[in-house]
């Protein structure tokens with residue numbers, strides 16, 4: 001639609017200039033003013049003429065009437081003046097002869113903007129904390145992060161995806177103590193990450209105690225854990241070995257989930273990697289006179305910016321989460337020369353990011369404004385909040401497994417002879433969760449309802465994957481057939497389908513601008529609805545008129561490309577059969 005808008009804008013501009021030769025107006029400005037009318041019955045695009053009243057010194061009604069009279073371009077079917085608006089209909093021939101061939105030629109690259117050419121983006125996402133549960137609260141950072149990556153790649157950016165593993169910190173001291181106390185090599189090998197989480201939860205509960213029920217907090221255990229972490233930091237070989245082992249067990253487990261989602265990372269450099277990179281930044285802060293000592297701790301005062309201080313060093317000199325983030329950003333800038341660094345986390349971390357972004361600015365790094373935090377709302381499952389430390393959590397892998405199981409059940413009824421059922425069930429089950437999650441604006445809090453997510457008839461993943469499979473099966477039927485060259489759009493359903501596809505690039509740009517994958521999810525729904533209407537209204541494989549038949553088969557093929565492309569932008573697997 002961007003090309004179409006541009007053409008219409010040129011036509012309007014031509015007319016405007018003939019009326020007022022010195023009107024200071026560009027085609028781009030006019031294109032930016034074109035709107036989608038609320039009701040398709042009014043037209044495909046509308047131009048609000050009051051925006052020209054001043055330049056042309058006429059009333060909007062007059063301007064609309066004048067423009068409507070003389071506007072012509074290959075992409076315009078009709079232009080009508082209504083209440084100061086110019087309502088424009090797009091030509092069916094243009095859709096058939098220009099838009100459709102372009103999609104067929106570019107296939108899944110259709111709609112790709114080029115705004116990212118020559119630019120580099122680093123994305124920090126997923127980043128679970130090792131040995132703590134990988135729960136459904138991480139779904140957001142994982143799928144929003146990956147989707148943003150795909151969107152940027154689609155727009156021509158070079159991307160580097162970093163899984164900034166939470167692989168360092170006092171939790172390892174706790175885990176080491178718990179392992180020695182209650183664990184064993186065999187038990188961990190057998191139980192994997194679940195065993196580690198169990199040990200972690202157990203020691204946390206022991207340390208906290210249950211004062212209400214007369215069980216006091218265990219300060220000695222806490223002290224022991226701190227001491228083991230300190231040993232680890234000092235390079236104690238035995239502890240280091242345990243730590244490496246714990247990390248690798250966790251990674252193996254995460255990778256199973258990433259595989260299900262079709263997600264890969266370019267780097268797993270976690271927090272531990274930055275241990276030796278922090279002192280230089282701390283020194284820089286000190287040299288710049290930015291560090292203040294507050295009750296023994298080193299902080300950067302941010303009161304001038306209405307924020308609490310950013311903590312850099314604890315009283316015992318150990319570093320903190322912001323210290324590591326600052327060092328990591330400096331390293332990444334030098335290493336990857338990014339034009340933009342995106343961090344996807346829950347909105348609970350907004351303050352953390354605002355604080356250390358500010359510190360980076362105060363340190364004089366001129367790329368501070370290339371740092372972008374993309375927050376998202378909380379996730380709960382049918383009302384139950386998900387806490388990390390208590391063990392009372394829904395693990396992502398369990399949620400996926402449950403969805404896959406349910407899909408298998410539905411499919412056994414719907415399509416008992418399906419070949420490769422397990423694989424399809426995984427694609428649809430995981431896809432249902434992802435799609436449901438990404439249908440909402442990211443900042444909204446989400447309450448998961450599995451029944452809704454898995455429904456085949458709602459605005460769901462299964463519904464759109466089914467639509468994709470439907471297009472594939474039509475194409476399968478007519479495979480190898482030679483089609484008439486001529487193409488003609490002869491009904492509204494065909495035209496609407498093409499008009500939706502023509503909007504793809506604009507939607508991608510909006511999704512990028514707002515860091516909002518849900519824009520793509522909604523586009524997919526619009527496209528699925530348009531295709532299904534077309535499918536029900538028009539004969540395709542049974543059509544006998546050769547031009548109609550050729551056009552409709554090609555429309556189906558085009559839908560497959562655009563849907564497939566949009567699926568990959570939101571981590572939704574393409575399913576040739578459902």
Ligand code: ARG
Pocket residue numbers: 124126127128129164165166325343344345
């Ligand atoms: N590991 C952190 C957590 O689970 C998220 C890390 C986000 N990335 C960052 N650079 N701070 O809360």
